[in-house]
Amino acid sequence: MSQQGVTPRSKDYSKWYTDVVLKSELADYAPVRGCMIIKPYGYELWENVKSGLDTRFKATGHQNAYFPLFIPMSFLKKEAEHVEGFSPELAVVTIGGGEELEEPLVVRPTSETVIGHAFSQWIQSYRDLPLLINQWANVVRWEMRTRLFLRTTEFLWQEGHTAHETYEEAQEETLRMLDIYEDFAVNDAAIPVIKGRKSSQEKFAGADTSYTIEGMMGNKWALQMGTSHNLGQNFAKAFDIKYLDKNNEQQFCWTTSWGVSTRMVGAIIMAHGDDKGLRMPPRIAPIQVVLVPIFKTEEEKAKVMDAVARVADSLLAVRIRLHVDDREELTPGFKFNDWEMRGVPLRMEIGPKDVANGTVALARRDIPGKEDKQIVPQEGIIPTIMRVLNDIQHGMLRQARSFRDENLHEVKDYEEFKKVIDDGWALIWHCGTAECEKRIQEDTKASSRCFPLDLNDDKESKKAKCAVCGKPAEGKAYFGRAY
RNA sequence: CGGGGCGUGGCGCAGUCGGCUAGCGCGCUGCGUUUGGGACGCAGAGGUCGUCGGUUCAAGUCCGACCGCCCCGACCA
Numbered sequence: 001m002s003q004q005g006v007t008p009r010s011k012d013y014s015k016w017y018t019d020v021v022l023k024s025e026l027a028d029y030a031p032v033r034g035c036m037i038i039k040p041y042g043y044e045l046w047e048n049v050k051s052g053l054d055t056r057f058k059a060t061g062h063q064n065a066y067f068p069l070f071i072p073m074s075f076l077k078k079e080a081e082h083v084e085g086f087s088p089e090l091a092v093v094t095i096g097g098g099e100e101l102e103e104p105l106v107v108r109p110t111s112e113t114v115i116g117h118a119f120s121q122w123i124q125s126y127r128d129l130p131l132l133i134n135q136w137a138n139v140v141r142w143e144m145r146t147r148l149f150l151r152t153t154e155f156l157w158q159e160g161h162t163a164h165e166t167y168e169e170a171q172e173e174t175l176r177m178l179d180i181y182e183d184f185a186v187n188d189a190a191i192p193v194i195k196g197r198k199s200s201q202e203k204f205a206g207a208d209t210s211y212t213i214e215g216m217m218g219n220k221w222a223l224q225m226g227t228s229h230n231l232g233q234n235f236a237k238a239f240d241i242k243y244l245d246k247n248n249e250q251q252f253c254w255t256t257s258w259g260v261s262t263r264m265v266g267a268i269i270m271a272h273g274d275d276k277g278l279r280m281p282p283r284i285a286p287i288q289v290v291l292v293p294i295f296k297t298e299e300e301k302a303k304v305m306d307a308v309a310r311v312a313d314s315l316l317a318v319r320i321r322l323h324v325d326d327r328e329e330l331t332p333g334f335k336f337n338d339w340e341m342r343g344v345p346l347r348m349e350i351g352p353k354d355v356a357n358g359t360v361a362l363a364r365r366d367i368p369g370k371e372d373k374q375i376v377p378q379e380g381i382i383p384t385i386m387r388v389l390n391d392i393q394h395g396m397l398r399q400a401r402s403f404r405d406e407n408l409h410e411v412k413d414y415e416e417f418k419k420v421i422d423d424g425w426a427l428i429w430h431c432g433t434a435e436c437e438k439r440i441q442e443d444t445k446a447s448s449r450c451f452p453l454d455l456n457d458d459k460e461s462k463k464a465k466c467a468v469c470g471k472p473a474e475g476k477a478y479f480g481r482a483y
Numbered sequence: 484c485g486g487g488g489c490g491u492g493g494c495g496c497a498g499u500c501g502g503c504u505a506g507c508g509c510g511c512u513g514c515g516u517u518u519g520g521g522a523c524g525c526a527g528a529g530g531u532c533g534u535c536g537g538u539u540c541a542a543g544u545c546c547g548a549c550c551g552c553c554c555c556g557a558c559c560a
Contacts, residue, residue, distance in 0.1 A: 005521090014554075014555095015554090018553090029552080029553095033551085033552080085559095088558065088559095089558075089559070110560090139560090141559070141560080143558075143559060144484085144556095144557075144558055144559080145554095145555090145556085145557095145558085145559090150560090151559065151560075155560070157560070204560095223560095224559095224560065225560090226560085227560070259560065260560085261560050262560090263560055264560095292519090294518065294519055295518075296517080296518060328518085330518085330521090330522095331517080331518050331520085331521075331522055332518060332519060332520070333518080333519085333520040333521050333522085334518095334520085334521045334522085335520090335521090336519095336520050336521080337520070337521050338521080340520095349519065351518095351519055352519090353519075354519095361519075363520095373519090373520095483559095
């Protein structure tokens with residue numbers, strides 16, 4: 001595996017993506033259609049995503065719990081819009097232990113229903129609120145068409161579920177978690193995102209309002225990288241989630257749910273990758289620094305490996321994720337290309353010259369070509385590495401942001417919209433109706449991504465008209481091709 | 484489910500007017516020489532040709548059915 005390069009992005013973006021995932025050994029196809037095997041390198045990346053998010057959830061008062069994989073079919077049916085939205089993609093178990101089951105069990109596509117059921121038992125009084133729960137789990141949705149990490153039949157994710165006393169508190173929670181997703185995407189994954197509200201067409205089945213963070217991939221398509229939903233009292237009413245308020249009166253709770261999945265890994269691949277393969281932002285890279293020893297003779301080897309061990313120990317001591325590639329059957333040149341394809345942000349070389357001079361060679365993944373190699377002293381290597389990794393992290397964000405910004409277009413009318421839509425996203429006054437959105441989708445293949453939160457204020461929207469159908473506008477919406 | 488492509492060692496492919504022992508590149512194993520941008524030599528290992536059935540003296544090759552995968556569309560985190 002992992003020889004030579006990947007298909008260039010310009011030649012075939014889909015092929016490039018698949019090549020990168022397979023050749024860099026993030027994942028493999030599974031024996032079952034639409035399913036994937038996440039290999040150690042890919043799983044470690046996911047674990048880094050996980051811990052970045054989990055830390056933020058805990059810091060905002062959420063607790064992890066685990067709810068069952070199987071859900072009684074009848075639960076799904078309790079919320080009309082929810083069952084309607086999910087029934088086409090359910091996997092259902094009808095036989096257990098060789099016996100036909102009395103009631104079919106759904107393999108969870110999401111857990112609002114089981115968790116709603118649990119919440120109804122846990123919550124008695126306003127003193128039990130807010131209830132802030134998260135679970136890390138796998139879910140199954142029978143998709144028509146799948147793609148590694150972006151859309152697989154089974155995927156890993158986190159789903160937060162919370163219950164509150166008032167609409168306002170639920171809304172505050174919904175937006176707080178959206179902010180947390182943005183913070184992770186921007187600061188850890190180095191992907192700029194647009195926060196916004198989903199159109200009725202794109203909204204989660206069973207939610208009052210859905211919010212999203214949308215990222216732009218290398219081919220200018222959009223990817224929904226996380227969603228946060230204000231569920232209103234829909235699930236509270238369906239599952240009888242009630243509390244006794246201060247006036248001794250029964251009230252329905254207001255609930256939220258929010259999720260980020262292994263799709264985030266796909267976003268990281270597509271937002272940063274180049275023709276050489278992956279580029280990992282240092283904060284979440286499974287390997288931050290790869291160290292390649294170089295020597296010819298046994299005598300050189302002894303000295304080089306001695307220096308390698310010393311430098312490696314000092315980096316590991318400050319918890320830099322370092323890998324020493326001491327395979328002797330491969331040439332350094334091969335290793336350079338190999339680790340570049342795998343997206344390791346920083347490469348360090350130590351050879352006889354470095355031993356003689358007390359130096360190491362550094363090469364940054366985010367700067368193309370080999371001319372960026374710099375020789376730095378071993379003395380004070382830790383602060384040097386820290387600084388360079390930090391530079392790479394910020395450089396990647398800057399690069400992704402300028403690419404994204406170059407491909408955002410504000411347009412006045414549908415004609416202009418059609419002109420720019422193959423070349424990025426278009427911001428346009430939009431009525432938000434399903435009919436109008438479907439028409440746009442048929443004409444251009446673009447769907448509404450969101451009504452950006454920071455570009456919409458009510459005063460302006462009240463006067464505006466939809467640029468496509470002329471009906472009163474709901475706000476300015478971004479449209480684009482999407483995964 | 485509609486359209487397109489494809490199933491031959493681990494990976495990528497050739498062989499497909501039926502014919503003899505199924506071949507090539509990469510990878511893999513051993514030994515030696517190599518090593519600052521994808522090393523080389525020598526010697527090896529590894530294949531029910533997707534499955535089932537049919538035609539034939541003879542099937543990877545022809546016919547039929549089935550299974551599976553990938554890409555493009557309708558559904559979706």
